[in-house]
Amino acid sequence: MDSLFRAGYIALIGPPNAGKSTFLNTVLGEKIAIVSPKPQTTRTSITGIYTTPEEQIVFLDTPGVHTPRGKLNRFLVDAAWAALGQAHGVLLFLDAAKYAGHDAALQRDMRPMVDRLQASGLPLALALNKIDLVKPKQLLLDLLAVCGQRWPDAELIPLSARTGDGIERILAVVRNFLPLSPPLFPEDQLSTAPVRFLAAEIIREKLFLALSQELPYHIAVDIEEWEEMPEHNQTLIHATIYAARSNHKGMIVGRQGATLKQVGQKARHELKQLLGTKVHLELWVKVREGWTEDGQFMTSLGLGA
Ligand SMILES: Nc1nc2c(ncn2[C@@H]2O[C@H](COP(=O)(O)OP(=O)(O)OP(=O)(O)O)[C@@H](O)[C@H]2O)c(=O)[nH]1
Ligand SMILES: [Mg+2]
Known part of the structure; x- marks a missing residue:
């Protein structure tokens, strides 16, 4: 093996909805992490392993960092910061489309993270994501200037995780944060997440996409x-969808079961691709009053640090 091989962990940190999970999937060319237009989609730290003949970068996708309200959100933010303990470097994700021309929003969203990042002492690069949405380009240049003042030592990389524009540069920058080391995982391994977890996440993603407003935040899925x-050539999967309030159950199930049926069909289709078998999927909705405040239950679901 090449004695210049580098391997280690890079934490993807950033506010909710910045595109961290989208980036992970684009880099790997496979869907590992679920994605939705709603903030706080990711709930645990998830590895995505990118291996070339020169390096193995283990990305740690994390829940979006925000000022948490409620126990579930505290669990999410704790899980994000816990990833730093393992990391050799940080890729800070910012939604450039949100902050271009909006310095106050940038200041506000960065407040929960600057001190923690600095205290970690880890090398930092900034991904200014969603540049495909930033027009005119002058706004991006202005944002780059603002970020350059705030993080004078960090490399700033414009990115579109959706189109892939900027990914090569990110990989070239973060590989230098890693120590010389042989690979940590077999070269064909894409994640350490168990397949049962990925299956539960796929179901949760379909619920996130099907349900409106606050409802997805009060749902958990357990296989x-x-x-x-x-x-x-079949896999039989029984999953329970936990609702935090009794009046949510009807909304999850939908009129004559229509919502749950649609979620089941979409999830089954994706599970078939993941597993390479036919899938028999049964979904049950249970009410577990107030589970988003129940630390023991959340730990049992694998949430938190
Ligand atoms: N136009 C555009 N949309 C993007 C880009 N990257 C991500 N998105 C969209 O932004 C939304 C949020 O993406 P996610 O990848 O779930 O964001 P996240 O940072 O993982 O969010 P949390 O898990 O909630 O912290 C989704 O609707 C994505 O499709 C991009 O480069 N361009
Ligand atoms: Mg995410």
């Missing part, structure tokens, strides 16, 4: 039963 039946 209760998982049976592989190679003789039928």
Whole structure:
């Protein structure tokens, strides 16, 4: 093996909805992390392993950092910061379309993170994401100037995680944060996340996309039963959807079960691709009053640091 091989961890940190999970999936060319237009989609830190003949970059996708209200949100933010403990460098994600021309919003959203990032002592690069949405380009140049003043030592990289524009530069920058080391994982491994977890996440993504307003934030998914039946080329999956309030159950199920049916169909389609087998999926909705404040329950679901 090449003695100049580098390997290690890069934490993807940033406000909710900045495009961290989208970046992870684009880099890997596979969907590992779920994505939605709603903030606070990611709930745990998820690895995405990018391997070339020269390097192995283990990206740690994390929940968006914000000023948390409620226990679930505190769990999310704690999980993001916990990723720094393992990281050799940080890629800070900013939604350039949100902040271009809006310095006050940038100041506000950075407040919960600047001190923590500085205290970590880790090398930092900034990804200014969603440049495909920033027009005119002068706004991007202005934002680059503002960020350059605030983070004089950090490399600033304009990016579109959606189109892939800027990804090569990011990879070239963050690889230099990693120590010389042999690979940490087999070269064909894309993530350390168990497939059951990925399956629960796919179901949660379909719920995030199907349900409106605050409802997705009060939902958790747990896989209760998982049976592989190679003789039928089928996987049997029973999942429970936990609602935090009794009046949410009807909204999740929908009129004559329509919403749950649609979620089930979309999830099953994606699970088939993930598993490479036919999938028999059963979804049950249970009310677990106030689960978003129940630390023990959230830990049992794998949430938090
Ligand atoms: N136009 C555009 N949209 C993007 C880009 N990157 C991400 N998005 C969109 O932004 C939204 C949020 O993306 P996510 O990847 O879920 O963001 P995140 O930072 O992981 O969000 P949390 O998990 O909530 O912290 C989704 O609707 C993405 O499709 C980009 O480069 N351009
Ligand atoms: Mg995410």
